[in-house]
Amino acid sequence: MVDRLADGCLDTDAQNLLSSLKGHITDMHPEVLKAHRLPWSRDLVNPKNKTHAQYLKELGEQFVARANHQVLERLRELDVAGQELAWLYQEIRHHLWQSSEVTQNFCGRQELLARLGQQLRHDDSKQHTPLVLFGPPGIGKTALMCKLVEQMPRLLGHKTVTVLRLLGTSQMSSDARGLLKSICFQVCLAYGLPLPRAQVLDAHTRVVQFFHTLLHTVSCRNFESLVLLLDAMDDLDSVRHARRVPWLPLNCPPRVHLILSACSGALGVLDTLQRVLLDPEAYWEVKPLSGNQGQEMIQHLLVAARRTLSPVHTDLLWASLPECGNPGRLRLAFEEARKWVSFTVPAPLATTAEEATHQLCARLEQTHGRLLVAHVLGYIVSSRHGLSEAELKDVLSLDDEVLQAVYRDWTPPSKELLPRQGL
DSSP: OOOBOTTSOBOHHHHHHHHHHHHHHHHHOTTTOOOOOOOOOTTSSOTTSHHHHHHHHHHHHHHHHHHHHHHHHHHHHHHHHHHHTHHHHHHHHHHHHHHHHHGGGOOOOHHHHHHHHHHHHHHTTSOBOOEEEEESTTSSHHHHHHHHHHHHHHHHOTTOEEEEEETTSSSTTSSHHHHHHHHHHHHHHHHTOOOOOHHHHTSHHHHHHHHHHHHHHHHHTOSSOEEEEEEOGGGOHHHHTOSOOTTSOSSBOTTEEEEEEEEOSSSSHHHHHHHHOOOGGGEEEOOOOOHHHHHHHHHHHHHHTTOOOOHHHHHHHHHHSTTOOOHHHHHHHHHHHTTOOTTSOOOOOOSSHHHHHHHHHHHHHHHHOHHHHHHHHHHHHHSSSOOOHHHHHHHHTTOHHHHHHHTTTSOOSOGGGSOTTOO
8 A cells, every 4th residue: 555646646655754754763672673575476475485384484483483472571571579578479489388287287166267258258348357367375266266367268259369367477577667568569469469669668657558549459459358357466576565556457347357366364465456356256265175075186286196095094184184275285295195105104284274384495495405405495585586497596505505516426517616615
């Protein structure tokens, strides 16, 4: 197609402008555009024509090369983006792994799970307050929260986005700013929304504002529900000693749910939450397991450890735990009972959680020595957010008293590693 004047002659000005435009575009994008020149033919492109066949070959090679280049560039971009967000993937993987470990021997709570699921479905289409699960330490709040994550697709649908944080078990989940940052990034990626900019992350108030705006943005999509589960609010530094929780939404918009857990008992985080969230229906008590459920839990633990108790030991175990429904206490009892051998009559188990903890420490001292256990527990308690295994080994390697005790029974790997005070 060419432009012609009114008298039928070729419009040379238009042709010159068109050629100039094509040349300019080709010069501006030489890596994308390549000009091919073909002689005109009535049957357009004819593969039997040698010139046309060469053109088709070059065009195919150009297309394949360009497609390969774009695929490789995209993969490179994804690799770079993955490296930039490696901290987030590690954080998510950490909490999911912890959750899978906690729910391996989950027992009971089916009625409570059903009621919570009914409440979530009832609140999904309207504005509502966050839910708070509370109970004494060791009652099983963390296991219940992790089980909720596992059952959330069945409760609210398979497209539900679930975000879990076991607070205090990682560095980012130990303070509010790191917690909100990781949640915002995870939710943005899950919903395909723009990530928060560096200017937002520089100030805590901006992070809080972005978090609240993000929840409303997700709600307005009117599609996938979002469930945030924050376990052990007592272990969040900014909440533990505060009288309010400024970042906590007092109301959740439709299709957005926030579930918290906190310990009851002495004045603490639960009292702070009760001053902020005034609706009494927002609080759900996690009660002890029944006697049968406690026995079922012990049996699950024994099977997982490939252990069996003799009838005498079984009677001794249940005699030490009359109607005990505290999963934490049951776990401590199991850790003691799994060490029993069939030809001995062990001492009765402790009747309280405090006594059971002392009994556990005494057994550790018997196995590893009093000095090592005392120093290990001292370092863990003294650290602000606990110590990883590698960090603990590093600290112990600098402890001369521990090294002197260890090297009495084990040969040092090198003379240079001997403690300064000598052996």
